[in-house]
Amino acid sequence: MSGAHIAVVGASLAGLRTAEQLRAAGHTGPVTVLGDERYQPYNRPPLSKELLSAPDRPAPEELHAKVAFRRRASVADVDFRLGLPVVGADLGRGRLTLEDGSAVTFDGLVAATGLRPRRLGLPGPAAGRYALRTLDDCVALRGVLGAGRRVVVVGAGFIGCEVAATALRLGCRVTVVEPTGAPMNRVLGDVLAGAVQRHHERAGIAFVLGRSLAGFTGDTRVSGVELDDGTRLDADVVVEAVGCVPNTEWLAGNAGLDLSDGVRCDNRMLADGSDRLVAAGDVARFPNPLFDDVPRRVEHWSIPADTARRAAATLTALLAGDAPDPAPFTPVPSFWSDQLDLRLQSFGSPGLADEVRVEEGDPDRLPDGVLALYYRQAVHVGTVAVNLPPARQRELRGAFAALAASV
Template sequence: MHRQRRVVVAGASLAGIRTAETLRDRGFDGEVVLVGAEKRLPYDRPPLSKAVLGGQASPDDIQLLSADRLAALDLDLRLGRRARALDPAGKTLELDDGEPLAYDQLVIATGSAPWMPRDWDLFQGVYPLRTVDDCLAIRSALQGSPRVAVVGGGFLGSEVASTARRLGCDVVLIQPLAAPMARILGSEIALACAEVPLAAGVRLVCGSSAEGFDGGARVERVRLRDGRMIDADVVVVGIGARPVTDWLAGSGVHISDGVLCDHRCATSVADVYAAGDVARWFNPLFEQTMRVEHWTNASEQGAFVARALLDGGRSGSYSPVPFVWSEQYGVKIEIAGVPQPTDRIRIVEGTLAEQRFVALYEREERLTGVVALNSTRSMLKYRRLLAQSGSRGERVDAPSISS
């Protein structure tokens, strides 16, 4: 490799860090410029809704790189700076202060940002959760055991509700579907899992979504679309995230709910790749495009993109089995593959009643996903099976156990 070759990585969270690490680990000795919107050194995000929010860990505990490792990587860090525009013809990335950064190859890893409806952030006491600063603000607000409303019943909202309840707060979880996580798990499995927060003392308000808030300068109530009012001193909003792609307008990079990529994570523009929450790529294993907002994918995709930069076509295709896990209320839930609520669901180990089970999701007699509750060892087996089969796999014959 020649020293003058420069790779610019726009985004300094997990996907960007893994790209930079893998480049160095595979012998790249050119320049690696890492641009990050936050002034903090890169850190891990999953602990924000659990250990950091609950006070068991500090921001320093979740840094992705030690001081020694950071020095060894020899990165040109541009923290507290955002990508503002891309000029593929001139192979230049413009930063928010107007500085142009020339690149030989560019990796887009700008991640996602929380959805927040207009005017919701006008009330004091209403918080998203994406950054360390968000987390510390919520942690401070939870002191004194206030009434907490969590808007959104996905993984993030469920984890925040679990942590707030453990801290002694009166917690209400608001979810428009039949139960938390029903959008992924389907109603039957989600309703079974809902017994866990209920047993912990969390109130579930399902079947209606938040329309807005009432109060003075500070939030006092959550207003639901069906007319109900939920009293709250603190509101945490976790209703999804959007890929950060606005800065790519006019660049020629194709955008559709993320940066569109091929099976090698290459975009529509030469020498530009994408990784992490922002990337929507074609996964040959499941024969579909997907955008995955989970830790495992960000780590694996960042490493793959680095190999693609160095090896070209020899890197092959990025064909992972999507995987995510969550710890809530003392239980562990894991999801692998691409399960859909409309899939046929079979319980093959354990039972829903005992809150320890493995559920297979099948579509047209093909295995598409696996959900496991407190069954990590079994999940490893089925993840390997999904990796071997993908969308073309044969039906999995396992003894069905009545729930």
């Protein structure tokens, strides 16, 4: 079907990269990218760091200009329809329904709808509570951060810690509440997570660990949080950084799809139960033979581009009546996190490990550089570098790339 119409639902990094990869794979038919935000695709990592700390509090359009992705010439003819969410999909009829009641038909479909922040369903006022995922979220949060403001961050994952570090730099008094243990413990493990906590505490961030929120205090606006042991923490601003939820509701009702945690796919990024739907980015749950055959979602910055390439190749082949590439798809997840004077760089999947070995440096002197290797049943599955030089980081990534190529 050389003239087949492909609809890409989701206009962030995964959606843009899929459109580019469809052209690279030889698809010459029309491509429509649909997104619920009003902005052209943009880079999200700066939202919790550089953009959140912007000194002059610029307008959203000015911030967008700083993080918008450059669109390649290959997608000059792609139709971007922005600011109008897709609310339903009928795979059998090849039809999408948009929020305004209009419809878009398709021959092939890409799910690239990503995630949205999980919110806490607890009693108390809503005003003064923030989450961070979009450019508009960043603008709203930046507008209430400033010297002397009391900020409670709920959740000590990477986003929570990045927001806490940025708020501290802006002069806020910051407390992080995390029920499960030291910051980023699920990925970093006890030794490195504990070291990060001590480093942040020395800088002035307070941590309350092992406690959950019971509710929010205040009348019309949040004045603090109440913990499950009755403790109350005063707050002018509360940031909820308690994970994300995959955006799959628009696909509900299509028999055969597994949407229990994102869109479950095979190793070709083809959705289970469909011959015309592929997924890319954070919303895709797929097996990676580099580690095992368990389908997982991977919320790392490198994954949208990698999965977009695979998904585009698979869909283009299917629409042309060809068999998709059977070679194993073994992307190397990678991400970085800037917090205060630390840069954490990860390769692989350290969260799968049952053993952590600190190979270089002293965890109590993180700014001087630390390297930790992560093993599962004695097999190397992840690497975390803290403040190592760029050349050393490239070497570590290359080692994982070589491992992936050998699978």
